[in-house]
Amino acid sequence: MNQNLYNFIVNEKAHRALRHDYVDNGELAADYCARGVSDADRVADRFVKMMADEVPTIFEGQQIVFMRTVKKQPKIYTDAEWEEIGRKHKLHELGFVSNLTPLYGRTIARGLEAELETANEFQKKEIAAILDLTDRYCAEAKKQGREDIVEILTKIPRKGAETLREAMQFFRILHYSLWMEGTYHNTVGRFDLMMNPYYEADIKAGRLTKESALELIEDFFLSFNIDNDLYPGVQQGDNGQSLVLGGKTVDGGDSFSDFSRLCLIASRNLKVIDPKINVRVNKDTPLEVYELCTELTEAGLGFPQYSNDDIALPALLDLGYAYEDAVNYGMAACWEFIVPGVSHDIVNLDSLNFSKVVNSAIVAKIETAKTFDELMDYVREVIRFDVNRLVEHCYSARWFVPSPMMDMLSGEIKYNNYGIHGTAIASGTDSLAAVKKYVFDDKTVTPERLLHALGTNFNDDPELLHILRVEAPKMGNDIDWVDDISADLLDTFSAAFKGRKNVYGGIFRAGTGSAMNYLWQAAETGATADGRLRGEPFGTNFSCNLFSKIKGPVSVIRSFTKQHFDKVINGGPLTLEFSSLAFRDDESKKKVAELVRYFIQRGGHQLQLNAVNLETMKDAQIHPENHGHLVVRIWGWSAYFVELERDYQNHVIARQEYDV
Amino acid sequence: MTKGVIFDIKEFSLNDGPGIRTTVFFKGCPLRCIWCHNPEGLSPKRELFITHNGCTHCGLCKQPCDHEDCRGLGRCIHICPKGLVKAVGKLYSAEELAADIKREEDLFRSTGGGVTLSGGEVMMQPDFAVELITALKPIHVLIETCGYAKQEDFIRVASLCDTVYFDVKLADREEHKKYTGVYNDLILENLEWLKKSGINFKIRTPLIPGITDTDENLAGIARIADGAPVELLPYNRMAGAKYSGVGKKFTDIIKSDVSRIKSTEGLPENFTLR
Numbered sequence: 001m002n003q004n005l006y007n008f009i010v011n012e013k014a015h016r017a018l019r020h021d022y023v024d025n026g027e028l029a030a031d032y033c034a035r036g037v038s039d040a041d042r043v044a045d046r047f048v049k050m051m052a053d054e055v056p057t058i059f060e061g062q063q064i065v066f067m068r069t070v071k072k073q074p075k076i077y078t079d080a081e082w083e084e085i086g087r088k089h090k091l092h093e094l095g096f097v098s099n100l101t102p103l104y105g106r107t108i109a110r111g112l113e114a115e116l117e118t119a120n121e122f123q124k125k126e127i128a129a130i131l132d133l134t135d136r137y138c139a140e141a142k143k144q145g146r147e148d149i150v151e152i153l154t155k156i157p158r159k160g161a162e163t164l165r166e167a168m169q170f171f172r173i174l175h176y177s178l179w180m181e182g183t184y185h186n187t188v189g190r191f192d193l194m195m196n197p198y199y200e201a202d203i204k205a206g207r208l209t210k211e212s213a214l215e216l217i218e219d220f221f222l223s224f225n226i227d228n229d230l231y232p233g234v235q236q237g238d239n240g241q242s243l244v245l246g247g248k249t250v251d252g253g254d255s256f257s258d259f260s261r262l263c264l265i266a267s268r269n270l271k272v273i274d275p276k277i278n279v280r281v282n283k284d285t286p287l288e289v290y291e292l293c294t295e296l297t298e299a300g301l302g303f304p305q306y307s308n309d310d311i312a313l314p315a316l317l318d319l320g321y322a323y324e325d326a327v328n329y330g331m332a333a334c335w336e337f338i339v340p341g342v343s344h345d346i347v348n349l350d351s352l353n354f355s356k357v358v359n360s361a362i363v364a365k366i367e368t369a370k371t372f373d374e375l376m377d378y379v380r381e382v383i384r385f386d387v388n389r390l391v392e393h394c395y396s397a398r399w400f401v402p403s404p405m406m407d408m409l410s411g412e413i414k415y416n417n418y419g420i421h422g423t424a425i426a427s428g429t430d431s432l433a434a435v436k437k438y439v440f441d442d443k444t445v446t447p448e449r450l451l452h453a454l455g456t457n458f459n460d461d462p463e464l465l466h467i468l469r470v471e472a473p474k475m476g477n478d479i480d481w482v483d484d485i486s487a488d489l490l491d492t493f494s495a496a497f498k499g500r501k502n503v504y505g506g507i508f509r510a511g512t513g514s515a516m517n518y519l520w521q522a523a524e525t526g527a528t529a530d531g532r533l534r535g536e537p538f539g540t541n542f543s544c545n546l547f548s549k550i551k552g553p554v555s556v557i558r559s560f561t562k563q564h565f566d567k568v569i570n571g572g573p574l575t576l577e578f579s580s581l582a583f584r585d586d587e588s589k590k591k592v593a594e595l596v597r598y599f600i601q602r603g604g605h606q607l608q609l610n611a612v613n614l615e616t617m618k619d620a621q622i623h624p625e626n627h628g629h630l631v632v633r634i635w636g637w638s639a640y641f642v643e644l645e646r647d648y649q650n651h652v653i654a655r656q657e658y659d660v
Numbered sequence: 661m662t663k664g665v666i667f668d669i670k671e672f673s674l675n676d677g678p679g680i681r682t683t684v685f686f687k688g689c690p691l692r693c694i695w696c697h698n699p700e701g702l703s704p705k706r707e708l709f710i711t712h713n714g715c716t717h718c719g720l721c722k723q724p725c726d727h728e729d730c731r732g733l734g735r736c737i738h739i740c741p742k743g744l745v746k747a748v749g750k751l752y753s754a755e756e757l758a759a760d761i762k763r764e765e766d767l768f769r770s771t772g773g774g775v776t777l778s779g780g781e782v783m784m785q786p787d788f789a790v791e792l793i794t795a796l797k798p799i800h801v802l803i804e805t806c807g808y809a810k811q812e813d814f815i816r817v818a819s820l821c822d823t824v825y826f827d828v829k830l831a832d833r834e835e836h837k838k839y840t841g842v843y844n845d846l847i848l849e850n851l852e853w854l855k856k857s858g859i860n861f862k863i864r865t866p867l868i869p870g871i872t873d874t875d876e877n878l879a880g881i882a883r884i885a886d887g888a889p890v891e892l893l894p895y896n897r898m899a900g901a902k903y904s905g906v907g908k909k910f911t912d913i914i915k916s917d918v919s920r921i922k923s924t925e926g927l928p929e930n931f932t933l934r
Contacts, residue, residue, distance in 0.1 A: 552671025
């Protein structure tokens with residue numbers, strides 16, 4: 001590892017002092033407005049201006065260059081114009097194109113001169129600005145006597161890359177330019193598939209050894225952390241720089257290679273939050289791969305995240321993706337399965353809150369339902385009703401600020417599907433399990449008593465709170481009839497979308513994720529029949545309730561692999577937190593790896609493990625100054641613990657931890 | 661059919677034998693080792709356990725109740741909203757316990773793992789142990805034992821096991837009595853039987869600072885082992901963590917948190933350190 005560069009960027013963050021503000025107080029937007037400049041022209045023009053304002057910056061020993069020196073983009077619309085756009089159109093999040101995987105590899109192979117041949121006027125402007133900044137970087141490199149950089153930047157990005165370093169430098173320039181344009185949550189896609197040919201060619205030609213390749217990858221991975229404090233997100237770290245390794249290839253092979261191994265090692269060595277590593281596996285993946293992945297888990301970054309090709313691929317085919325597209329699936333910012341280059345899916349458009357719909361059904365019907373089945377019928381009806389509401393709410397088109405760069409990096413768009421999360425599955429399931437057991441089967445709790453307790457946040461019925469919270473059966477303990485309820489809820493959820501189309505003719509994809517809704521939707525959900533108090537957070541994504549007493553990780557895995565994931569494949573992983581003691585020696589780590597394999601072989605869809613140390617986190621709340629490097633997983637991304645808001649910190653601390 | 665008293669069942673226990681295992685903790689122990697880290701495993705009876713961390717002293721558990729299973733505990737175990745007040749020691753039949761464990765049989769098989777019976781002391785409930793092991797077959801069963809049991813009980817339980825982890829804590833008879841409450845005669849007799857039995861076993865010695873990790877004791881253990889494998893277990897500095905739960909105080913005799921033994925350098929070849 002280039003330790004000096006690491007210290008400079010990660011420890012001291014000294015590079016941030018080299019940035020400056022783009023001087024603008026709304027003049028740019030006012031000028032565009034006055035001249036009636038088109039949307040795409042504004043994007044391209046601002047891009048050109050910002051690139052011109054960039055100061056080429058190269059650090060000692062740095063191999064992969066290009067860092068942002070201009071802090072914030074000036075606005076391209078006046079406030080009045082933006083309000084008008086908001087009135088006329090439905091916007092998604094910030095309004096800019098986001099959460100897509102560009103076809104980096106295609107342009108890296110072609111070169112920008114070749115792209116110019118088919119580029120439109122906006123793309124031409126942007127390409128010219130990129131080449132201009134490249135030339136200035138070249139001049140700076142010459143000044144510093146960095147002939148290696150001069151040689152590379154003289155060739156790429158004008159021409160296509162031929163070596164690994166050229167390919168990574170080219171990637172860096174494209175990735176950097178997308179963010180500069182305002183496009184965000186730019187995901188990486190199948191990185192090993194993209195880079196392995198260059199790596200193999202270099203190894204064959206003797207240009208690289210495994211050791212020098214590792215150092216190059218580390219340098220490249222660091223580049224994801226140079227500008228990430230400037231990227232927009234709910235919390236810092238929520239930036240979508242997710243990268244995929246392994247997985248089936250269109251010719252029936254698997255992309256996991258020596259190069260993939262080096263990527264896992266590089267990530268473990270660096271211990272930084274970006275890029276977020278995802279590994280595609282299947283039932284035949286050798287244990288050795290899981291063991292290597294576990295070495296990375298031990299680093300405590302919350303990745304790699306695993307996804308199961310055996311489940312995801314057929315499910316995506318079932319949703320209507322063509323095989324040659326589905327086989328290249330990657331990860332959106334967090335865990336949504338997305339197809340690079342040919343889809344403009346919006347995978348996180350809205351969310352169904354299972355806890356809320358289930359409990360509203362319980363409140364409405366518990367006194368009149370004669371049997372639990374009758375109650376379940378009503379629950380299904382409420383889910384269908386809520387799905388209807390979601391479909392209507394989400395049906396329409398979403399307007400985006402154009403992205404000439406993303407257009408250049410995309411193929412013909414074939415898919416315009418919308419993804420809908422399913423939040424709080426465990427809270428919904430546990431609520432129904434408790435009602436089934438105590439109200440219907442044992443008849444030890446009357447409907448009146450339950451309703452009163454829910455309405456009063458259990459204020460005057462601590463005994464019922466104890467029963468529902470502590471003694472009731474819980475999802476995560478491998479109890480078939482409980483887990484079957486969760487499968488029923490998810491089946492109903494996905495079936496309700498069947499045949500429904502959005503304005504583009506795209507479908508709706510049901511999922512098992514929560515994103516920030518484990519806090520946001522929880523805050524607006526009253527007391528629930530699982531013994532959860534008003535406002536109390538849900539488990540993250542597809543996981544147990546935070547307070548459930550759980551037998552252990554094996555039971556959790558069994559509980560969370562019984563559902564029919566072929567129907568709910570928008571994404572959303574099971575999360576397991578392990579005490580850092582679980583990684584203390586090779587034998588223990590092998591067992592963790594075997595547990596992951598067990599999850600995959602049982603047909604789980606996605607899994608994400610964390611190595612946590614509660615004491616460290618608690619100390620970091622008191623002495624943040626001592627724990628600047630502590631990284632934790634939040635929902636689909638990892639962040640520096642001390643940079644998180646308190647609610648997010650507390651949630652990580654409260655999650656189920658398996659000490660061993 | 662015998663019922664067993666169990667104080668914990670731990671899935672995915674990483675330090676109790678090969679592969680992925682579930683460990684079953686039998687309640688009740690004939691020894692009173694001053695360093696014991698499972699104080700809730702000592703008494704053979706069901707008892708109250710209170711987790712004090714997180715307690716808001718709301719007083720709910722101190723109010724009288726009419727639950728059958730709270731009787732004699734002195735607290736109500738069905739009221740704490742945080743689940744901090746509970747009873748340890750659950751009664752199981754061998755069949756129901758084996759059925760619960762066998763859910764994970766496929767994982768045990770694919771990882772060369774199985775079930776570990778620990779405690780407390782397994783041999784305090786020999787009839788139940790025999791029934792449970794029989795019901796668990798063909799799953800790999802390993803027991804962790806202090807070796808203090810009537811020889812006929814020891815033989816009929818150990819004979820059913822695939823592996824025995826056999827504790828020899830102190831070689832000296834008087835020292836053994838002083839720190840564990842019993843003489844080691846019975847333990848050493850059982851060990852002699854075990855050595856001849858052909859059953860796969862290893863001797864384990866916890867490294868208690870100043871007590872078991874002395875040169876004299878380790879030399880004594882080496883003599884007793886007579887070439888049989890000995891695993892030294894590092895002292896767990898969290899050993900005293902659960903004492904307040906059962907209303908007891910942890911010993912203040914152990915002065916250091918860590919053993920002076922950091923490697924097996926200078927020890928006989930049959931010694932390993934975990």
